[in-house]
Amino acid sequence: MAEPLLQVEHVSRRFGGLLAVNDVSLTAQPGRITALIGPNGAGKTTLFALISGFLRPSDGAIRYGGAEVTGEPPHRLARRGIARTFQIVQPFGGLTVRDNILVGAHLRHPARAAAVAAAEGVGCALGLEAMLDRPADTLTVAGRKRLELAKALATEPKLLLLDEVLAGLNPSEIRDIVPVIRALSQRGITIVMIEHVMQAVMSLAEHVFVLAEGRIIAEGTPAQVAADPGVVEAYLGHGAATKLGAAHAN
Amino acid sequence: MKGLAPVFIVVAAMAAVPLLGVSNVMLNFLVVALMIALAGQGWNVLGGYGGQYSFGHAAFFGTGAYVTAVLQVRYGVNAWIAFGLGIAGGAVVAAVVGGLTFRSGLRGAYFALVTLAFAEVLRISASVAPITGAGVGTLVKLDLRPAALQFGSRAAFYWMILTLVAIASIVTRLLERSRFGVWLVAVRENEDAATALGVNATAIKLAAMVISGAITAAAGCFYVQYFLFIDSGLAYGTWISIEALLTPIIGGVGTVFGPLLGALVVRALGEGARMVAGGEAPGVDLVVYGCVLVLIIAFAPRGLIGGLAQLRGRWGRPAPLPKAGHG
Numbered sequence: 001m002a003e004p005l006l007q008v009e010h011v012s013r014r015f016g017g018l019l020a021v022n023d024v025s026l027t028a029q030p031g032r033i034t035a036l037i038g039p040n041g042a043g044k045t046t047l048f049a050l051i052s053g054f055l056r057p058s059d060g061a062i063r064y065g066g067a068e069v070t071g072e073p074p075h076r077l078a079r080r081g082i083a084r085t086f087q088i089v090q091p092f093g094g095l096t097v098r099d100n101i102l103v104g105a106h107l108r109h110p111a112r113a114a115a116v117a118a119a120e121g122v123g124c125a126l127g128l129e130a131m132l133d134r135p136a137d138t139l140t141v142a143g144r145k146r147l148e149l150a151k152a153l154a155t156e157p158k159l160l161l162l163d164e165v166l167a168g169l170n171p172s173e174i175r176d177i178v179p180v181i182r183a184l185s186q187r188g189i190t191i192v193m194i195e196h197v198m199q200a201v202m203s204l205a206e207h208v209f210v211l212a213e214g215r216i217i218a219e220g221t222p223a224q225v226a227a228d229p230g231v232v233e234a235y236l237g238h239g240a241a242t243k244l245g246a247a248h249a250n
Numbered sequence: 251m252k253g254l255a256p257v258f259i260v261v262a263a264m265a266a267v268p269l270l271g272v273s274n275v276m277l278n279f280l281v282v283a284l285m286i287a288l289a290g291q292g293w294n295v296l297g298g299y300g301g302q303y304s305f306g307h308a309a310f311f312g313t314g315a316y317v318t319a320v321l322q323v324r325y326g327v328n329a330w331i332a333f334g335l336g337i338a339g340g341a342v343v344a345a346v347v348g349g350l351t352f353r354s355g356l357r358g359a360y361f362a363l364v365t366l367a368f369a370e371v372l373r374i375s376a377s378v379a380p381i382t383g384a385g386v387g388t389l390v391k392l393d394l395r396p397a398a399l400q401f402g403s404r405a406a407f408y409w410m411i412l413t414l415v416a417i418a419s420i421v422t423r424l425l426e427r428s429r430f431g432v433w434l435v436a437v438r439e440n441e442d443a444a445t446a447l448g449v450n451a452t453a454i455k456l457a458a459m460v461i462s463g464a465i466t467a468a469a470g471c472f473y474v475q476y477f478l479f480i481d482s483g484l485a486y487g488t489w490i491s492i493e494a495l496l497t498p499i500i501g502g503v504g505t506v507f508g509p510l511l512g513a514l515v516v517r518a519l520g521e522g523a524r525m526v527a528g529g530e531a532p533g534v535d536l537v538v539y540g541c542v543l544v545l546i547i548a549f550a551p552r553g554l555i556g557g558l559a560q561l562r563g564r565w566g567r568p569a570p571l572p573k574a575g576h577g
Contacts, residue, residue: 052446078448086446092439103436106429107448115429155447 003066005030005159005190006051011060013046020046022214023060028159033181033191035205035222037198039235043214044194045087048161051192052084053077064159078107083157087164087194089148091136097123098132100147104154122154126180142173153184160184162193166200174200202226210234257423257506261416268405277404281476283517284411285469289490290497290509291418292466297495298504299422299431300458301438303358306365307466307494309347309372310340312485314467318474319388320381329399333471340467341460343372348459352452357441366491373486387481390474399475411472415510418465423506425461434458435504466494496539500546502553511554516542 004027013021021043028034036044049055051062053074062070069077083104092100101119109115123132126146131139136147145165152160162181166174178200185191185204195201201208202222210218210225212234218225225231229241236244268277289311297303318336321327327335347368351361376382383389394402401407425431436444437451445451470490474480493516501512519542520535527534550557 054442054446073450074445075448075450078446084446086443090440090443090446092436092443094439095435099432099435102432103444103449104447106432110429112427112429115432151443151447 002030004028005065006192007063008047008051009061009063011047011050011057011062013043013050013055014058019214021050021057024211024214024216026209026216026219028190028192029207030190031185031188032206033185033193033204035201035208036192036194036211037196037201037208037225038211041213042211042234044211045163047211048084048163048192048194052082052161078155078157081156081158082161083152083155083159084161085148085152085163085165087167089144091139091144091147091151093135093137095136096133097128097136097139097147097150100136101128101150101154104151107155119154122150126150126153127176141168142170142177145169146177149180157189159190159192162191162195164194164196166195166197178204198226253427254420254423257416257419260507260510261412261419264412265409268408274404277408279517279521281404281408281411283513284408284415284510285472285476286493286497286517287510287513288411288415288418288472289466289469289494290501290513291415291422292462292464292469293494294462294498294503294505294509295422295425295465296455296458296462298498298508299425299438300434300455302455302459303362303495304365304462304491305362305495306347306367306369306491307462308486308488308491309343309365309369310463310466311470311473311490311494312369312372312376312482312487313343314340314470315474315480315485316376316382316388316470317467318471319390319480322390323388324381328397329475330397333399333468333475336471336474337464337467340470341464343467344459344463345456347463348456352455352459366488369486369488369491373482376486377482382482385481387479387484390478390480392478400478407476411476414468414472418468419506419510421461421465426506430454430457438504492539496543498553500542500553502555505553505555508553508555515554 006028008024008026011021011024012019024047036047038044046055050057053072053076056071061068064080064082069080092103098119101123102115105115105119105122109118120132123129126149128143128146128150131143136144139147145168149165166177169177174197181191181204193205205222208220208222208225209216210231217234218228218231232241232244233239267280289307292310293304293307314336317339318332321332321335322329347365351364356364378384392400394400401410433444433449433454436447436449437454441451470485497512497516498509499512500516501510502508516539519538523534523538546553550560
């Protein structure tokens with residue numbers, strides 16, 4: 001197996017008395033889609049904040065591309081090629097869609113003309129070409145999710161952290177965006193995604209980590225974790241796996 | 251240069267004003283209004299584009315004024331060099347204030363209060379320090395030679411301040427279209443989102459503050475050359491902090507011409523109120539400023555320029571119908 005692009009090693013994060021992330025280790029293989037699932041409050045978004053530099057780990061190390069990057073500020077990590085989307089989308093509300101994407105495009109293109117061209121290219125690739133001149137706060141939920149993705153992509157990342165980009169979308173909108181994410185992966189971008197839409201996780205991810213109460217409780221292929229009794233119990237409560245098993249046997 | 255044409259047109263039109271034979275009173279009014287516009291343009295770079303609302307731009311105005319005056323009077327420095335060093339002094343003070351506030355993560359109201367506090371500390375220090383002339387102030391010797399940066403005619407002063415406003419407007423316009431400007435606006439709109447896209451928000455805000463401080467300091471340097479006198483209340487008083495933020499807010503925050511339009515309107519209303527009151531009611535101009543500010547915030551939150559654009563959209567050519575199939 002190739003050297004992982006991202007290695008999270010025994011990372012913990014404490015908020016006062018709450019251990020939100022507890023001794024978590026995970027890896028992301030280059031060019032693959034890795035999913036991070038788990039019940040609400042499991043610490044998934046906190047873990048993303050640790051990887052992208054918005055929070056410092058209380059303990060443990062984060063390695064990216066062979067270098068230790070623990071505690072580096074977010075803008076430095078973005079320069080190294082780590083981009084993230086936010087679960088609650090964070091558009092620059094007063095700016096047009098084009099200017100929103102431009103902020104990200106300027107990271108690799110200092111000159112205005114090149115940055116505008118790059119921003120429009122990313123916008124079109126994500127199906128936003130008809131909305132480039134619209135203020136970002138007039139977009140629909142689906143539009144905002146695409147914009148969130150476009151802003152991150154405009155920084156030309158090697159590692160893309162997607163925090164619930166499918167949440168709040170209807171089934172047809174999900175069907176539209178799943179191929180977009182797959183295409184990004186095929187272009188060589190390593191993706192780690194937090195996702196609750198299991199149908200998308202099953203079809204996209206090659207490797208899944210399950211986080212519950214701050215700890216990794218299972219990992220493997222989507223099929224392996226879906227069959228794991230511990231995972232079923234984390235979602236449905238203690239004893240659920242045996243009850244389900246009994247129900248299937250009858 | 252793309253996008254600079256409006257600046258050149260406005261400046262050229264304004265440059266012709268003294269040739270129309272306007273009175274000295276009128277020219278004096280315009281010189282002061284342009285000086286306020288310059289101070290306001292400085293505030294606009296940081297507050298309008300960067301969203302960092304400073305209540306203490308007097309710190310930069312006053313530093314520019316005192317450096318220019320004290321270097322000439324006490325150290326015999328040439329006025330032109332003193333003027334340049336005054337601008338540099340404003341930039342240095344901005345770097346210190348910005349470094350302390352932004353690195354400690356102060357935002358919003360806390361940032362406003364800390365800048366106000368810095369300006370007040372400087373005002374009180376200047377009112378007791380011997381080098382600034384303490385309570386007496388500093389008087390610059392009358393020396394009406396261009397080499398001493400003093401002019402016999404008001405028209406010459408008018409063209410000088412107009413040139414400074416033009417330079418500040420060009421700087422602002424270029425900034426607007428640069429990567430720095432795009433990132434500065436991104437920080438204003440959403441600092442966390444900007445950071446996630448690789449923007450070093452602290453460095454961007456600090457750089458904006460230094461540019462802002464330098465521009466507002468230039469207005470202070472000009473004040474000294476024009477009035478030839480400075481004391482702590484004039485240099486670091488809250489009057490200039492208020493006018494520096496009022497003009498862009500009324501004219502249009504985050505627009506190149508907002509401070510200029512705002513300064514002309516604000517000064518005209520203030521002078522008008524003073525004339526009507528006829529010295530019976532000191533401070534009546536401040537009451538007018540307050541009323542205008544309330545009206546602007548209520549009816550045109552993007553200032554006069556934003557309001558005008560809205561009106562043109564409503565009553566001018568009809569807005570294009572939304573095309574089908576966008577949603």
